[in-house]
Amino acid sequence: MPDNGRTAATEISTADLNRIHDLLLRCPGVARARVTHSASEGLSAQVLGWDKPAPSPDSGPLAELAKHNPDELQFLHDEIFVGESYLQGGITLRENAVVFDVGANIGIFSLFVGARCPSAEVVAFEPIPDIYDHLCRNAERHGIRVRPLRMGLSDRDQEVTFNFYPDLSIMSCRSDYADLDNETMLVEKYVENAKASGDPGRDEHIARVASLTSRDFDLSERRCELRRLSSVIDETDVPRIDLLKIDVQRSELDVLKGIDDRHWPLVRQIAMEVHDETGTPTEGRLKEVRALLLDRGFEITDSEVDLLRGAGRFSVQAIHPAYADDPRPVAVSAGSGAEPEPQALLDSLARQLPAHLVPRQITLVSELALD
Known part of the structure; x- marks a missing residue:
């Protein structure tokens, strides 16, 4: 650990604290951070990781994210970060991966990529301006390498x-x-x-989601650009x-047909x-998607989305066999997530900051209240 004996006696500005905070947010696995300084204790920091189930959409890792609805935010976090829904079927991310996040919504999957594979570059597509604004705010706050595009694909x-x-x-669509x-x-x-899964601590969340069916969905229309x-x-x-991650509410086949x-x-x-x-125009689509991807040489796995069983939602993973020959090391695979390590965070800061701005200690916490 760096010797920061000068920290308490050295002037630390608000800009310095913000700089340390922003660098911590760019470290793998860090969702939130708080940096403090006092004459007696010097510099210290607390960090909160992404990968445990969110106890609430208003606390824990989700508290400072831009969002439309807290319950869907909690669902997205637990599906993507905890359930690793886009790493199933053998999907991996290699160093310096290029990821297209199609149907990015407010950017939870883009944040997942940034947290697990900081060397990756994400191109994030979101056509609805209200949602796109939240995507941009979340990406900017966490400093991930994302190129947000206000458009959909077709x-x-x-x-x-x-x-x-x-x-x-997340149900918004054409x-x-x-x-x-x-x-x-x-x-x-x-x-x-x-309810059937019996997950503890979800009763209040489930009740709030259930209440959505007791009233009409609030609906407004937006004109949006679609590109091939x-x-x-x-x-x-x-x-x-x-x-290529695709979650676009019945437009998924259109996206694939837009590839030359x-x-x-x-x-x-x-x-x-x-x-x-x-009984809808999408009936039989899974077979059609599988045929298209098999024709392109992909190996395919598919399964019904667990929490949406009986609703006609399927998760499909397609991997081209040639990807196994890519020489870049695998950075991310299912089960590779880990809580941030304080010493690794200190080492990272020490490489980027003068010694007097490296905290005396970093503590991993399970809760971090809003300021």
């Missing part, structure tokens, strides 16, 4: 109307693809399955797409949600 360049649901923004009866059924299935993925690849000039033959070799892995809802 099989052709166009402008369309989206339904925006502030109470449940108006011509909306199915409010199905969205209500989805919430009911989630509540039913969440191949058009974006040409403009961004990315060398590859290590992971010449660009498919750039796509190494895909993790996506597929809608295959009985």
Whole structure:
């Protein structure tokens, strides 16, 4: 540990504290941090990790995130960080990965990538301006390497109307693809399955989610830009797409159809949600998606989304066999998450800061109240 005996006697400004705080947020696994300084104790810091279940959307790792609805934020965190939903089926991230986050919403998966693989670059797509603003705020606060784009992806360049649901923004979608009866059924299935799982401490959260079905969804419309993925690849000039993550509320097949033959070799892995809802235009889509990806040479696994059993939501992972020959080391795989290590954080700060700005100690805590 660095010898910071000068810390207490050295002038520490608010700008210095903010600098230390921001560097801590850029360290792997750190969700929140607090840096304090006193004449008697010198510099110290407390940090909170991402990867434990969030006790509340208003405390723990989620407390300072920009959000529309606290309950969907808690759901997204537990699904992505705790459940590692986009690392199933053998999906990995290599050093310096390029990730396309299609349907980024407020950026929880982008934050996951930044927390687990800081060397990765994320291109995050979110067409609805209200949600996009939250995505930008969350990405900026955590300093992840993300390029937010206010657009969605489709099989052709166009402008369309989206339904925006502030109470449940993850259900927002193209108006011509909306199915409010199905969205209500989805919430009911989630509540039913969440109760059956018996997870402790979720009763209040489940009750709040259940209340959404007792009233009409608040709805407003937004005009949004959609682009073909191949058009974006040409403009961004990315060398590859290590992971194409797709969660776009019934538009997933359109996204795949927007990839030209010449660009498919750039796509190494895909993790996506597929809608295959009985009695709707999406019925049979899982089979269609599988056929398209098999034709492109991918190896595929799929399963029904656990908390949405019976709602026609499937998780699909596709990996091109050639990705195994990539020489870059694997940085992230399922189960590789870990709590931040105080000594590693101190070492990281010592490489970036003068000695008098390196805290005497960093403590990993399970709770961090808002200031």
